[in-house]
Amino acid sequence: MKNIRFKILMSLTLLVLCLGACKDKEYAIPTALDKLQNDLIKRSLGPNIVGGTIEFAYAAAILPEKGKLSSMTVEASIAGATGTYLDNRFFNTSSSGADVGTAVGDPSVTTGKSTSVTYTGNFSAATLRYFYKIPEEARGKTVTFTFTAKSSNGETISYQSGPHEIRNQDMVLDLVAKDGTECYLSIADMKMYDAAFATANPGKIDLIYLYRAPANVTYLHSLVAPTADASYKPTFTMPAGLSNRTKIVKAFTVRDQQLSRIQYGVFVDDVDLRTKDFADAPDFAINVKAEGGVWVQTADGVYNAYVYINTVTNTASVKEMKISIKRLKIK
Amino acid sequence: MKRILLIQLILVLLVVVSCKKDYPMDDDGLLITKRADCYVSNFELLGADFQTVRTKAATIDTTAQTINVEVLFGTDLKNLYPQFTLVVDAVLDPKIVGKVDFSDLSKPKEWTVVSGNRKVRKTYKVFLTVKQ
Structure with a gap:
């Protein structure tokens, strides 16, 4: 009798588990955080070679009702060589597959290790591309990057990348x-x-x-x-x-x-x-x-x-x- | 209780039977079969860049047990990778584990084909000529 009860109990448990597993969860659009957010991907692949370029795409966004983006800055641990810049445009893909850029402000300004773009338009989300020209001083060392975005409501957010090893070749x-x-x-x-x-x-x-x-x-x-x-x-x-x-x-x-x-x-x-x-x-x-x-x-x-x-x-x-x-x- | 013991005994017997080897294996874990065929059916020769260095298909004489290959002008004869295709179940002795030096053209390299039953052995000589 005890054995039968046990079997019945186990069967019921299994049935409940099966029913639970089959339950459909309806998709809900995630609610955006109401703070300034950022994200980063490294676009360039392969060994980092002196004279070459390391490319990133840095994205930042804030809810339009909270404010707008005011600037993006990248600071490298070793100053980039001539040709280092943060693109002042974000890109959309046209129907023909071509990248179409939209400027968010003036071209970037590089001072020492820091490169920045100041937003002049009304943008609450944008992804800018950063091109770091690897200098001779970085040969055989590692380099790190700190990407920082600021918004008009005074918020600041950062993203660290690296260390990235620079090759000797x-x-x-x-x-x-x-x-x-x-x-x-x-x-x-x-x-x-x-x-x-x-x-x-x-x-x-x-x-x-x-x-x-x-x-x-x-x-x-x-x-x-x-x-x-x-x-x-x-x-x-x-x-x-x-x-x-x-x-x-x-x-x-x-x-x-x-x-x-x-x-x-x-x-x-x-x-x-x-x-x-x-x-x-x-x-x-x-x-x-x-x-x-x-x-x-x-x-x-x-x-x-x-x-x-x-x-x-x-x-x-x-x-x-x-x-x-x-x-x-x-x- | 007796029934359980009987079932366990049958299971043990099944396991023992299932592990029994039907065919003997050689030192490399390859089956030793009943095939007595023993010949090379194809021969390839690759350079350091793993591209063929042959100018044409190799001539394989299974009676004389020779392989004649003409290679391209400028072939690096010290760093070649021979590849043999053998009859089913046969193996090559010695094994080819890397590049082979063919630079002494007066001394053809030799490999022995061993049949699937491992009882027939035929030694092939590989003769290289460089296209001039």
Whole structure:
């Protein structure tokens, strides 16, 4: 009898649980807080590199009957380089998908570490974009940001972001290597040079860009070290004195987003450059292709770099390659 | 009480039976089957960028147990990744665990294919030539 009672009780409990679980909760529009509110997202992805930009979108809002926004300020722990600004516009998306900006006040004013926009219109909600140009002083350090919004009723609210680590690597975009002229690449300088410079500074030349189209084999766009076997430098007269045996490892799917600026979410970070294995690496990379690249270690072992190939051109009159480089000093 | 004991006994027997191995396994946890077939059906060779370095399909001679591959001019022969496709249940010895140095073209690399029953072993030689 006791057992039956227990079973009945358990069944009832289950039934109640089931009914409770099936109850529909009607959606209700949340009631907005009557205080000044804010929120932040970081828009830029990937390693933070000196000379690059960290981008945020900072939003603040207050109930219209309580007041309006009066200013937004961003304070960085390390002052941004020239080009740091807080956009004075918020954006809507038009029916065609384009961003349409609406100014909330005059362009931002940067004083030392602080960048601010003063609202001149009647806005109770807006999202402004902040672009922090990473300065040389921040290399290898961390940087934090304090976003602050003020409203006309005297309220102030802040949002902290960071610490954000600034990498040690350097980056250069869109160098143009030209077969026969500016075909000498210096990793230390991150520049292309011509034969006259190479002759005067043979120790600086790490790679030579060549375009050849021999009859029997595929050579096309190639990057070779000065020490590469003569067969890998066909019909090329190298200036005297070039002797760097640069180590080269071909790569194909490393489409770093910061170098390529295309859709792939791949980033070459300091740790990738530092830990890349160059044991038994050759001193030539024949037939490299657009969206491919080469990992490079300079002959003196001072730099590891990744050279991404943005585009290649081989028309009747133009044989060239556009490259972008990430480089890390490891010694 | 007796009935419960009987049920428990049946359960234990079921567990023991279900754990019984039907086939023996090798050291890698792979099934040793009854298949005696032993050959390479396809061969691929990738460069450091994990792209093929072949100029054309490899020629596999299952009688002579040789694989002939022509690679592109400018291939880095010290850092290549061979990939074998074998007949069902067969395994390769030694295993390929990383890049392989093919730079000494006079000494072809050798791999042994072991059949599914692990009783037939055939050693293949891989000959590389560089397109010139």
